[in-house]
Amino acid sequence: MSRARDASLSETPLQSLEDRLSLMQLEGAYSTYYDGGDGAGWASLFTEDGIYQTRQLKGQPPGNFVQGHQALAEFCNSNRLKCIHFLNVPDIRLVGDDAFGRVNFKYRGHFTDDHGHIQATEVEGFYDVAYRRTEAGWRIRRRFTVYFERTQKTIYGYEPSVSQFEPQNPPIQDNAGFVDAR
Numbered sequence: 001m002s003r004a005r006d007a008s009l010s011e012t013p014l015q016s017l018e019d020r021l022s023l024m025q026l027e028g029a030y031s032t033y034y035d036g037g038d039g040a041g042w043a044s045l046f047t048e049d050g051i052y053q054t055r056q057l058k059g060q061p062p063g064n065f066v067q068g069h070q071a072l073a074e075f076c077n078s079n080r081l082k083c084i085h086f087l088n089v090p091d092i093r094l095v096g097d098d099a100f101g102r103v104n105f106k107y108r109g110h111f112t113d114d115h116g117h118i119q120a121t122e123v124e125g126f127y128d129v130a131y132r133r134t135e136a137g138w139r140i141r142r143r144f145t146v147y148f149e150r151t152q153k154t155i156y157g158y159e160p161s162v163s164q165f166e167p168q169n170p171p172i173q174d175n176a177g178f179v180d181a182r
Contacts, residue, residue: 016094022138023092023131027103030140031085039073046072047132047139055128055144063145081109081121090129097133098141102126118155124148 026045033042046052052072054063066075088104107123125147132141 019094019099019133019138020092023099023101024090026131026138026140027087027090027101031087034076034079035084037077037079039075039077042076043069043072045140046143047134047141050140051142052140053142053144055146057147060147079109080111082111083107083109099131099133099138101129101131103129113154117157119152120155121150121152123150125150 030042030045032038033045043050046069048069049067050069050072051065051067052075053065056063064075066072084107086106086108090101090103092099092101104126105124108121110118110120113119125145128144128146130141130143131138
């Protein structure tokens with residue numbers, strides 16, 4: 001659908017501009033609420049039956065599927081990562097009281113595990129989003145996360161103690177092979 005056709009489906013050029021600004025504000029609130037761990041605020045950005053899910057690509061295991069305000073709030077509140085989203089300006093298509101967008105993003109998060117090691121995640125990808133105008137304003141009807149790249153790493157940190165050496169190396173054993181922990 002062309003941009004000229006998109007705008008003609010809105011009431012006026014001013015309404016189209018207001019709708020686009022509202023949707024951009026919605027996207028800004030998305031990362032603010034999620035990254036701040038405000039599950040109720042994050043869930044309120046979705047329609048009552050709103051869905052957040054991961055689009056499954058070939059070779060990937062099944063991803064997230066979360067629907068409804070209560071489940072969305074619990075999903076956000078249960079995130080153990082301290083995180084930040086870097087969202088690009090969304091590409092928005094208006095179609096009356098519906099809108100569709102793509103938002104490119106980068107996400108970084110980390111947490112400290114039970115052993116004191118930092119578990120870090122970085123993701124690059126995009127969100128495909130369906131929006132709906134409601135009495136409360138524009139809301140997310142459905143949001144797909146699509147991964148371009150995802151990396152996870154463990155950071156052990158500096159260990160100041162010295163490794164313990166035995167007085168002598170053990171004798172070489174024939175056919176002992178080796179341990180390969182790559």
